[in-house]
Amino acid sequence: MQVDMAKVRRESMRWLILLTLNHARPLGAQESLILSTAQAIYPDGTALELRRELDYLDDRELVTLVKSPSGPWHAELTRHGVDVAEYTVDCEPGIARPAKYWAG
Numbered sequence: 001m002q003v004d005m006a007k008v009r010r011e012s013m014r015w016l017i018l019l020t021l022n023h024a025r026p027l028g029a030q031e032s033l034i035l036s037t038a039q040a041i042y043p044d045g046t047a048l049e050l051r052r053e054l055d056y057l058d059d060r061e062l063v064t065l066v067k068s069p070s071g072p073w074h075a076e077l078t079r080h081g082v083d084v085a086e087y088t089v090d091c092e093p094g095i096a097r098p099a100k101y102w103a104g
Contacts, residue, residue, distance in 0.1 A: 011096035013038055013045070013053050018095070021063060021077045021084035028076030059080070060094070 021029060022036045032051060038045045054075055057063040062081035066074040083089040084097065091097040 008096065009042065010053060011027075011094060013042065013049070014057060014095045015097050016041060017050075017053055017075075017080040018062065018077065018081060018085045018097075021075055022082065025077060025082070028074055031075070034075065047090060056094070060092075 012043065014091070016038055017034055022032070022069050031047065031054070034054075035047055035050050038050060043080070043100070051073065054063065054073065057075075057078055058065045061078055062084060063075045063077055077085065084091050087097075087100050
């Protein structure tokens with residue numbers, strides 16, 4: 001069985017974005033902060049890659065995006081995004097949320 005490393009990276013980055021925005025609540029964060037966090041795990045991560053995953057999370061209604069015409073994007077978690085980040089609700093496929101190992 002072959003592992004699709006691009007898929008693993010996309011889904012892991014989505015989880016990392018949710019965690020970053022959960023820590024940035026209630027203000028949210030500009031894409032530069034999220035990108036620097038992602039680059040700590042994926043040093044070759046790009047702004048385009050980040051925007052692609054932010055768009056995905058926005059489509060899933062886990063984040064809200066403000067796309068500034070002058071350039072930078074700003075993201076905040078939605079109520080549902082908070083619930084996913086805090087393990088309050090089930091996480092649908094597409095996000096590499098680890099299993100909740102600390103619960104009985």
